[in-house]
Amino acid sequence: xxxxxxxxxxxxxxxxxxxxxxxxxxxxxxxxxxxxxxxxxxxxxxxxxxxxxxxxxxxxxxxxxxxxxxxxxxxxxxxxxxxxxxxxxxxxxxxxxxxxxxxxxxxxxxxxxxxxxxxxxxxxxxxxxxxxxxxxxxxxxxxxxxxxxxxxxxxxxxxxx
Amino acid sequence: xxxxxxxxxxxxxxxxxxxxxxxxxxxxxxxxxxxxxxxxxxxxxxxxxxxxxxxxxxxxxxxxxxxxxxxxxxxxxxxxxxxxxxxxxxxxxxxxxxxxxxxxxxxxxxxxxxxxxxxxxxxxxxxxxxxxxxxxxxxxxxxxxxxxxxxxxxxxxxxxxxxxxxxxxxxxxxxxxxxxxxxxxxxxxxxxxxxxxxxxxxxxxxxxxxxxxxxxxxxxxxxxxxxxxxxxxxxxxxxxxxxxxxxxxxxxxxxxxxxxxxxxxxxxxxxxxxxxxxxxxxxxxxxxxxxxxxxxxxxxxxxxxxxxxxxxxxxxxxxxxxxxxxxxxxxxxxxxxxxxxxxxxxxxxxxxxxxxxxxxxxxxxxxxxxxxxxxxxxxxxxxxxxxxxxxxxxxxxxxxxxxxxxxxxxxxxxxxxxxxxxxxxxxxxxxxxxxxxxxxxxxxxxxxxxxxxxxxxxxxxxxxxxxxxxxxxxxxxxxxxxxxxxxxxxxxxxxxxxxxxxxxxxxxxxxxxxxxxxxxxxxxxxxxxxxxxxxxxxxxxxxxxxxxxxxxxxxxxxxxxxxxxxxxxxxxxxxxxxxxxxxxxxxxxxxxxxxxxxxxxxxxxxxxxxxxxxxxxxxxxxxxxxxxxxxxxxxxxxxxxxxxxxxxxxxxxxxxxxxxxxxxxxxxxxxxxxxxxxxxxxxxxxxxxxxxxxxxxxxxxxxxxxxxxxxxxxxxxxxxxxxxxxxxxxxxxxxxxxxxxxxxxxxxxxxxxxxxxxxxxxx
Numbered sequence: 001x002x003x004x005x006x007x008x009x010x011x012x013x014x015x016x017x018x019x020x021x022x023x024x025x026x027x028x029x030x031x032x033x034x035x036x037x038x039x040x041x042x043x044x045x046x047x048x049x050x051x052x053x054x055x056x057x058x059x060x061x062x063x064x065x066x067x068x069x070x071x072x073x074x075x076x077x078x079x080x081x082x083x084x085x086x087x088x089x090x091x092x093x094x095x096x097x098x099x100x101x102x103x104x105x106x107x108x109x110x111x112x113x114x115x116x117x118x119x120x121x122x123x124x125x126x127x128x129x130x131x132x133x134x135x136x137x138x139x140x141x142x143x144x145x146x147x148x149x150x151x152x153x154x155x156x157x158x159x160x161x
Numbered sequence: 162x163x164x165x166x167x168x169x170x171x172x173x174x175x176x177x178x179x180x181x182x183x184x185x186x187x188x189x190x191x192x193x194x195x196x197x198x199x200x201x202x203x204x205x206x207x208x209x210x211x212x213x214x215x216x217x218x219x220x221x222x223x224x225x226x227x228x229x230x231x232x233x234x235x236x237x238x239x240x241x242x243x244x245x246x247x248x249x250x251x252x253x254x255x256x257x258x259x260x261x262x263x264x265x266x267x268x269x270x271x272x273x274x275x276x277x278x279x280x281x282x283x284x285x286x287x288x289x290x291x292x293x294x295x296x297x298x299x300x301x302x303x304x305x306x307x308x309x310x311x312x313x314x315x316x317x318x319x320x321x322x323x324x325x326x327x328x329x330x331x332x333x334x335x336x337x338x339x340x341x342x343x344x345x346x347x348x349x350x351x352x353x354x355x356x357x358x359x360x361x362x363x364x365x366x367x368x369x370x371x372x373x374x375x376x377x378x379x380x381x382x383x384x385x386x387x388x389x390x391x392x393x394x395x396x397x398x399x400x401x402x403x404x405x406x407x408x409x410x411x412x413x414x415x416x417x418x419x420x421x422x423x424x425x426x427x428x429x430x431x432x433x434x435x436x437x438x439x440x441x442x443x444x445x446x447x448x449x450x451x452x453x454x455x456x457x458x459x460x461x462x463x464x465x466x467x468x469x470x471x472x473x474x475x476x477x478x479x480x481x482x483x484x485x486x487x488x489x490x491x492x493x494x495x496x497x498x499x500x501x502x503x504x505x506x507x508x509x510x511x512x513x514x515x516x517x518x519x520x521x522x523x524x525x526x527x528x529x530x531x532x533x534x535x536x537x538x539x540x541x542x543x544x545x546x547x548x549x550x551x552x553x554x555x556x557x558x559x560x561x562x563x564x565x566x567x568x569x570x571x572x573x574x575x576x577x578x579x580x581x582x583x584x585x586x587x588x589x590x591x592x593x594x595x596x597x598x599x600x601x602x603x604x605x606x607x608x609x610x611x612x613x614x615x616x617x618x619x620x621x622x623x624x625x626x627x628x629x630x631x632x633x634x635x636x637x638x639x640x641x642x643x644x645x646x647x648x649x650x651x652x653x654x655x656x657x658x659x660x661x662x663x664x665x666x667x668x669x670x671x672x673x674x675x676x677x678x679x680x681x682x683x684x685x686x687x688x689x690x691x692x693x694x695x696x697x698x699x700x701x702x703x704x705x706x707x708x709x710x711x712x713x714x715x716x717x718x719x720x721x722x723x724x725x726x727x728x729x730x731x732x733x734x735x736x737x738x739x740x741x742x743x744x745x746x747x748x749x750x751x752x753x754x755x756x757x758x759x760x761x762x763x764x765x766x767x768x769x770x771x772x773x774x775x776x777x778x779x780x781x782x783x784x785x786x787x788x789x790x791x792x793x794x795x796x797x798x799x800x801x802x803x804x805x806x807x808x809x810x811x812x813x814x815x816x817x818x819x820x821x822x823x824x825x826x827x828x829x830x831x832x833x834x835x836x837x838x839x840x841x842x843x844x845x846x847x848x849x850x851x852x853x854x855x856x857x858x859x860x861x862x863x864x865x866x867x868x869x870x871x872x873x874x875x876x877x878x879x880x881x882x883x884x885x886x887x888x889x890x891x892x893x894x895x896x897x898x899x900x901x902x903x904x905x906x907x908x909x910x911x912x913x914x915x916x917x918x919x920x921x922x923x924x
Contacts, residue, residue, distance in 0.1 A: 023279065032277075037189035038182015040406070042355045043439040047844035050355060078182035091180045095172060098809045101817065102652020103179030104186065104406030126872040133853040136844070137653060138355050138407050140813055141820030142852040 007071045011036065012080030018031030020067050026052045026060075029067035030077060038078040038107050042136065052108040055075050059115035065076050078107035082115065087157040090114060090148075099148035101139035113149045121156055123149075166671055167576055167873075170809035171271035173657045174676070175650075184404040187359035187375035188436045195361065195432040195576025196225060198425045200418070201271040201288045201869065202444065203263030206297040206515035206837020207311065210290060215460055217287035223280035226428055227288070229271040230260035233424060238390035240415050243382055244521075245485035247572060249321030253312055254514055255480035257420035263292070264311055264479035265517050267444025269417050274425050274433060286882035291603060291893050297515040297837030301453055301474045304512035307629065309511050311479060314545035318513045321486065325493060325746035326470075326506030333468030337459030341544060344536055347529040347887070348906040349451035349476065350829035352522045353849060354651075356406020357437035358446060360418060362426035368395045371423055376400035377649045378413020379689035384681050386415060391423060402679030408651030409821070410521035410691065411447045414483040418445075425450065443842050447484065447520030448831055448918055451476040452492050452529040459504075466556050468504035471496055471533075477511050478518035486511050488519055491526025494570040494577070495586055498534050499584045499621040499775055500556040502641045507570070515837040521691070523818060524884040527622050533613060535618035535888035536905065548601055549892070550592055553619055557584045579773050582866045587799045588619055593775040594859055595797040599779070604896040609621035611783040611792075612900070616892025620885040624877020628688040630698035634663060634706045636714075636759040640746035642667065642674045645705075647687010648699035649679035654810045655695050659703045661806060662873070666707025669734040669745065686764075693877025694775040696806050697772065698765055701871045706763035713761055717748045720755075765871070772868035772876040776800035778819075778889035780856070784897040786924055789915035791894055793823060793856040800881035801863040804874040808862065811878050815860035824850040826887040830909050 008017050011034060018033045027044075030036045030053070039062055042050035046064040054076040070109045081088045087095065090110055100106040109132060116123070116131040123131070128149045129142075137145060178184050215227040230237065235282075239254035258269045271288050275281035296309045311318055334340060361374040371393060376383060380400040388395040390779040402854040405412065418435055426433040437445060456471040473496070475489030486509075493507040493798040542552040558565060559582045569575040592598070593684040600615040607613070631647040642660050656676035664671040677683050678699075679690075688698060711731045718736030719726040721743060728738055743751070749759040798819060805811045828848040832840040841847040860882065867874025894915075903918050 021279070024658060031188075035191075036182065037186075038184070040186065040356070041188070042357075043844045045439070045843060045845070048355065048439075054184045078180075082181050087177075088181060094180055095176045098170070098173065100176060100179055101654065101813055102171075102355065102407040103175065103184055104354075104652070106179055107182055107923050110180070129852045131857065132393075136355065136849050136851060138353065138409065138821065138849070139817045141816035141818075141858070142855055143816050143858060144813060146852060 005068050007068055009070045010074045012076055016066065022066065022068055024067045026065040026067045026070050027062035030062060036077050036079050040088060040104050040107060044107065049112060050105050050108040052111045052135065054111050054115055057115065057118065065150060078110060081083065090152040093148040093152035093155060097144050097148035097151055099140060099144040105135060105137045109137065109145055110117045110158055113152065117153055117156065123153055125150060164668065166633055166664045167806055171657060171661050171671065171807055172662055173654050175654060186356055186404045186406055187361065190361055190374055190403060192361065192432040193365065195434055196274050196276060196429050197278050197281055198433050198435040199273045199278065199285055200269045200420060201272050201285050202441065203259060203266060203268040205263055205292050205294050206266050207295040208263050208269065208292040208318055209294055209295060210259060210263060212291040214289040215271060216283040218273060218328055221280060221284045221287065223276040224273060224284045226274040227271060227284060228393060228428065230258045238420065240482055241386050241484045242481065243379065243483040245487045245490050247321045247323065247486045250481040252301065252315035253481045255321050255417065255482060255518065257417040265515050266603050266837060267441065269421060272421055272425060274429050281689050284619050297319065299514060299521045299833050299835060299837050301476050301512040304514050311515060317874060320481055320511035320513050322510045323572055324506060324508050325570045325572065328468065328504030330468050330470045330504045330506040334459045334470065337467050338462045339429060339460045340457060341537065341541055342455065342457035343540065343906060345454045345456065345533040345536060347450045347452045347532055348908045349831040350825055351446065351448045351449050352409035352411035352830065353410055354407030357439060357442040358412055358418065359436040360422040361434045362423040363432045364423050368428060369393050371397060372399040373400060373423065374401045375403055376413065377402050377405050377651055378408060378691060380649065380679055381647060381687050382689065383415050383419065387419065390420060398403055398672050400681045403651055405651045409523045410525060412651060413649065414447065414520060426505055439844060440842050443847055444517050444839055447482060447523060448478060448517045449488060449519055449523030451519060452489060454492065454529065454533045456496065456533050456537055458541060460541060462545065464541065464552045464555050466500055466502050466546050468508045469497055469502050472508045472510070474510045474512060476514050476519065478514060478516040478741065480518045482518045482520055482522035487521050488525045492529040495527050495530040495621065496534055497617055498531065499556055499558055501562065514702050516833060523821060524622065524880040527620065527884040528822065528887060531618055531620050531885045532887040532891055532908065535885065539892045543576055549617060550597055553588060554585060557588065557619065559585065581869060582773065582775055582801060584619065584775055586865060587776045587863055589802050590619065590861060590863065591779055591797055591799045594861065595779040605899045611785050612897045613781065613783050614893045614895065614897030615776060615779060615781045616889045616896055617779045618885040618888035619777045620881065621773050622881055622884050622921055623771045624693035625697035625767060626692045626771055629764045630688040630702045631686055631764050632699055632702035632706045633684060633762045634710050636745045636749040638746060638750040638753055640673060642669060644674065644676045644703060645683045645698045646678050646702065647684045647689065648695050649690040651690060653814065655699065658696055658806050658810065659715055662700050662703045663707050666704055667710060667734055667745065668732060669742060693879035697871060697875045700806065700875055701873055702763045702765035705765055706761045706873055708760035709763060713759060713809035714745060714748050717752055717759065721751050741917060767870050770870040772803060774800055774802050774876045774878065774881045776863065776881055778885040780889040780893040782890065782897055783892040786856065786919060787917065789912035791827065791910060792854060794888060795860050796856040797859045798882065799861045799863055800810065800878065801866050801876065802878040803867040803876035804864050805862045808877065809863045812860055814879050815862065815882035816858055818880060819858065819860065819886055820850050822883040822886025824910070826890045827909050827911065844911070
């Protein structure tokens with residue numbers, strides 16, 4: 001339980017070495033060891049989706065994955081979405097569509113949407129609704145989030161918005 | 162985006178940090194030398210504590226301290242009543258940690274302090290408590306019977322009980338051609354914000370200083386009571402707000418942990434953090450609703466209401482916390498709603514049970530009252546053969562009836578008065594928007610195998626009660642403008658809204674404004690954030706401060722130019738006279754050379770004159786009789802809010818509230834077994850709305866009736882989205898199932914409950 005392991009992983013383009021306990025979750029590793037506190041914990045058992053990060057491009061609940069399982073993976077968190085001060089299309093679309101209020105669930109929605117849009121760049125509204133149905137938001141009622149993801153998809157395609 | 166900002170959907174100032182992971186929520190704060198705290202909570206709903214063995218827990222490497230009530234060297238304070246502090250409640254107040262007896266699952270019994278949370282939780286598992294389980298009270302009927310007492314010294318399980326009313330109800334019922342009585346049950350559920358609660362305390366008794374990070378909502382009230390509890394001057398207690406992941410009524414009240422974290426920090430001699438986990442959140446943070454209402458209506462044969470009388474029983478849980486009797490008292494007060502009900506009486510009972518204590522959740526009492534009344538009105542409409550919309554029109558107060566003094570329907574609140582408005586107009590707009598005339602004769606129609614129904618409901622909702630609110634605007638010599646307010650943000654966009662008002666008031670670019678809120682170090686006083694207050698209270702305080710600042714700028718301009726203010730003009734962020742101007746930044750610099758600052762303080766006090774938002778909801782549902790599944794296909798709501806500060810944010814409040822309300826109607830449900838065990842203690846069991854199966858939503862903010870009680874004309878806009886959801890949906894489902902004679906009287910509406918009802922009648 002308390003045996004320590006050394007792992008190497010890439011987070012937001014940077015190689016990181018961590019000395020961690022076997023039982024440390026990836027979420028706690030990101031938040032506590034790497035100080036990437038943009039990834040939030042809402043339930044710690046994989047239901048709410050707030051802690052979703054991209055692991056080798058796939059949306060993964062970082063509360064359900066041990067950090068040791070992240071050895072040699074390429075991870076992207078909410079801190080890695082923007083290009084410097086320049087918000088990504090998805091972030092900008094969230095901003096423009098009022099797709100966040102308290103912002104606590106937002107990183108998980110954006111990482112989920114990022115993975116989804118890379119698989120399906122031209123989603124229907126129903127497909128977006130389904131794609132984010134594993135993430136919980138208590139503030140917005142989801143409508144603006146769905147609008148934002150569709151807007152981001154349109155921006156990716158270069159459609160007029 | 163350029164001025165005027167008020168009334169435009171200005172993009173939120175908060176977003177940049179929240180979208181990039183740079184927000185600072187309480188668990189993101191790390192202080193040097195900080196330890197963490199975890200709480201051992203009662204696994205029993207009702208049990209005497211015979212002994213506690215902390216030896217094994219204390220021996221865990223990394224654990225620095227483990228303590229229980231007996232180890233605490235101070236008088237444990239009672240958590241105070243902030244709202245609705247009715248006589249009798251003083252017998253049921255909670256102390257931060259159970260000493261001899263635990264009264265609900267989740268009550269704190271012991272505390273661990275350790276170097277990290279994994280170790281702290283290891284230690285929790287090694288705490289041994291010798292409990293003597295006692296019978297658990299899990300229903301209001303058991304509580305009223307009083308065979309088992311939860312607080313022996315009180316001698317009863319009735320927290321308090323009173324009767325309120327107006328007119329002569331007995332007479333109204335005695336002469337009435339039509340009466341009907343029904344029982345309605347609004348189930349226990351709660352706010353459940355995405356971010357659980359959390360606190361960090363830095364207690365340095367020698368300074369003295371108690372700094373508590375993670376505070377929100379009512380910081381100045383909380384500071385006063387924490388200072389008293391720890392025998393500190395108020396100025397030695399600092400409550401610091403961070404980014405907040407949702408409140409909805411539950412966050413920011415004083416809870417046991419608001420005392421236990423400071424106690425831990427004092428014992429440890431270093432900062433201590435506590436972050437609630439989700440299982441704790443579902444048993445430790447206030448629950449809400451949980452109202453049984455027996456209501457009876459009297460009317461003429463043509464559907465004019467003569468009177469209503471009711472018994473409201475609230476299941477308050479094991480203790481009365483800060484919100485006092487808000488939930489049942491507001492359920493009683495809003496039971497007559499926006500209708501002419503000349504004679505009304507209500508017996509209001511607050512019952513103590515072995516469950517998590519109850520507090521406010523968005524639309525407290527209103528959600529429940531609207532469900533009961535609007536269902537009953539639809540039943541009456543069917544009995545009398547009157548169309549439900551027509552029945553409502555016959556009874557809604559007309560503009561000529563307003564203002565209307567509703568009577569003392571909450572003890573100690575004698576002057577509650579509905580202000581001006583046009584309730585029929587809000588209903589008519591709804592009926593047009595939802596296409597009511599197309600649907601009213603098609604209730605129960607079967608389309609694609611599912612039976613359809615359209616339900617409507619009207620509501621009225623108070624806003625902006627409580628103490629005055631503060632705002633200070635300061636111009637910095639570098640040209641930045643700073644607003645400080647005692648109001649909090651719980652994630653609703655307060656910074657943006659106040660900046661809009663300030664930018665218009667001063668004629669400046671909104672991008673030059675910074676908003677600081679919620680911390681006791683920033684302002685002298687503040688009322689806080691609840692009851693849809695911020696835009697009304699802090700918004701008007703900001704407006705008054707901006708007006709005063711313009712005057713101050715003119716005075717400084719006159720001094721600078723050595724002239725009279727009469728010849729000067731203030732426009733677009735500068736004091737002007739022919740051919741020249743002094744910008745606010747220049748004036749701030751000038752003020753600095755005089756040893757002064759360019760600032761203005763303001764307080765807005767509505768002197769308890771409340772504005773009432775009102776409106777109507779409609780739901781179109783399709784019910785699968787074979788499975789009991791309900792789909793809400795379309796949802797429309799209208800809400801009169803006086804004036805929309807930021808239409809997109811108003812829309813967000815309405816839709817967010819509405820979807821939360823759909824949860825309260827279909828999903829959210831705190832289920833207890835007979836032993837008082839919470840069976841829905843995780844998100845796998847406690848269900849919340851998701852993006853699947855959302856209806857097509859239209860939310861219309863009306864601005865026909867600005868408030869007469871504040872300069873800006875605002876009425877609260879935070880709760881109208883949720884308050885009538887169960888009412889409208891309950892009516893819709895009942896209409897859909899009219900052929901089966903099924904009538905919704907209990908929440909939540911689940912496939913199980915519908916199938917059971919259908920099976921019982923052989924469908």
